[in-house]
Amino acid sequence: MRTQTNPNDKEADMKEFRGRTAVITGAASGIGLELARRAAAEGMNLVLADIEATKLDAAAASLGIDAGRILAQRTDVSREDEVKALADAAFARFGGVHLLCNNAGVGLTRVSWELSTADWNWVLGVDLWSVIHGIQHFVPRMLQQAEGGHLVNTSSVAGLLSTPGMAAYNVAKHGVVTLSETLYGELLAARAKVGVSVLCPAWVPTAIHESGRNRQERFGEASPAAGLSAAYEQRMASAVKSGRLTAADMANEVFAAVMEERFYVIPHRKINNAIQLRMDDIMNLRNPTQLP
């Protein structure tokens, strides 16, 4: 396992993936499933977590690897006790965790003033608190490992932009970017053999536009989208479906970044112009430019 470039620590551990352990959340579908496939192909032990138990078991079986190398544990990543239980299970079973992919996520498209408190709690819980809990319960133990490790937190280009209709998602994903940047600096300051990367994809054809399927009962149902919210919802769904890069491409980008010790993983390079435009708006005190 390679770790973050640390100018203070030239001895940073640079071992291989083979025989190491990866924990992947949201592993039953989309990007998480492809991360699991890639980790399996690299010869890693796997701890797969997802809220959809049946799909998770099917995903684990589909990898076709020895039962001794894999653990699938139903986990609601928005709940701290369940993330702690996942960490306990992973360390107990494999004795260490070397790659943690905080990847599970949900999306909800509504104009800001139509998002209920339950909507906010759901999206922030799954998309932001999950990463916070992952850091709380995995990082202290990863820091104790002689061989080091690496976290990959899945944000989105929504963590770098402010696209209308996606307020809760944008807030959560901006949170994941700044949380990851902060962690990066802290790990360097601590001379840690643990690194971190943040994954910021644009549109990838997965089941993210059907996230409501996983909304926990405690949050109730979202009210039906109408008017502008419905238009944004439709646009988001067709953008996801038309995404050119695949979930497998995301997994390749992630593993390349971990090996290169690269923090920012932004596979859709065409989005750079939009990011630059936002930065220019800020630097020039210009009102936010709206893209078509």
Ligand SMILES: NC(=O)c1ccc[n+]([C@@H]2O[C@H](COP(=O)([O-])OP(=O)(O)OC[C@H]3O[C@@H](n4cnc5c(N)ncnc54)[C@H](O)[C@@H]3O)[C@@H](O)[C@H]2O)c1
């Ligand atoms: N697909 C895209 O266009 C896109 C773009 C940018 C970022 N992302 C991010 O990529 C990540 C993976 O999403 P995806 O596109 O593969 O979507 P997906 O819906 O195919 O996969 C998400 C997985 O997360 C799981 N999940 C949902 N709620 C959960 C919970 N409370 N606890 C545990 N697991 C839960 C789902 O069951 C599902 O298996 C998400 O964080 C998403 O925000 C996706």
